[in-house]
Amino acid sequence: MSYSISAVAEATGLSTHTLRYYERAGLMLTPVERGSSTHREYSEADIAWVIFLTRLRSTSMPIARVREYVELVRAGAATTPDRLELLARHRITVQAQLEEMTQALEAIDYKIALYQKEVAK
Amino acid sequence: MSYSISAVAEATGLSTHTLRYYERAGLMLTPVERGSSTHREYSEADIAWVIFLTRLRSTSMPIARVREYVELVRAGAATTPDRLELLARHRITVQAQLEEMTQALEAIDYKIALYQKEVAK
DNA sequence: CTAGAACTTAGAGCGCGCTCGAAGTCAAGC
């Protein structure tokens, strides 16, 4: 079973523009298949990868670093330790972001509480 | 007691460039005082505001929306309900970001675990 | 008093990550 680019766009929340851009940018594990036509045919595995990709992006991994990671994957099993390290490093930044965001949420909630008290008067 | 721009930069982690940029962009509650010279003299309140500002920014509130908020604050107590709504709306996006990031962390941890198993072999 | 570091303004420049446009090709339904 394969999926059109618009189906994948719908499924992932990315635009078709962005999907093509990611492919051009070398972020796919392999170029997407074309079947008999010139149209892209995404496999389930492609979609799973795009979704993981968006996880990396949503935690602000720069596209260049995603590409590094992709290149390691393409280079085969020997790069597992490098991939591990890349992800472990990224994990640290995600943790930091989570903490920053939690702090920010507290600050916002504090102000909200003040304003609610004020409005309730 | 007042603080030089470089002291504030140090305290907040922003660059002096960024601090001036924020002021120009209308993100300060009032323009920073100049005392007897042309140099900025930040008050404690200014610093507290800059820090809150960075909380909004670190949760991806666009500068234009921060400015809206600032303008409401400047407009006085009558705008409290509007400020409340603005922050409440923003809170929703912060929650969403937190959830997205938590999901991403899980995905990353899953891969890390796989790689660790692989490496341990 | 002087040297040098820190500050000033205003505008230009930049990096990132898309996003769009143009011009053309292809596929599905009538």
Next chain:
DNA sequence: GCTTGACTTCGAGCGCGCTCTAAGTTCTAG
């Protein structure tokens, strides 16, 4: 077979948020 809308490539354009530059002024230490 034809129309209509989705697809193709590839380069240009854009919005955001800084970041830097230049040229000049001011503060501080010796």
